[in-house]
Amino acid sequence: MDNGSSHTSKATRAWIAAHHRFAVTYTPRRASWLNIIEQWFSILTRKLLRRGDFTSRDDLETRITDFTIGYNKTAHPWKWKYDTDAEHARYLERHPRKDALAQAA
Numbered sequence: 001m002d003n004g005s006s007h008t009s010k011a012t013r014a015w016i017a018a019h020h021r022f023a024v025t026y027t028p029r030r031a032s033w034l035n036i037i038e039q040w041f042s043i044l045t046r047k048l049l050r051r052g053d054f055t056s057r058d059d060l061e062t063r064i065t066d067f068t069i070g071y072n073k074t075a076h077p078w079k080w081k082y083d084t085d086a087e088h089a090r091y092l093e094r095h096p097r098k099d100a101l102a103q104a105a
Helices: 010-018 032-049 057-074 084-094 098-104
Strands: none
Touching: 032 057
């Protein structure tokens, strides 16, 4: 489960505590594999699902399977890069420190 507010609310935590057969594992923030999965679903949605007209659930499953097989024939690895310094600079732009604001004035 991601760390979204709906998954970490008091109500959700209470429900999980009351249902012991469920074990919750939270994904780490900025989990790169999760971002890649989101990219895959974005491609699937844009290239197949949004334009699709499916006659049944079986038809939908078949079309997704066929799309995936075809996509995998020409797929190449995503080049994943996370630039910590650039991300930190963007954070500081959005959240300037009080001492930095005083020096700039």
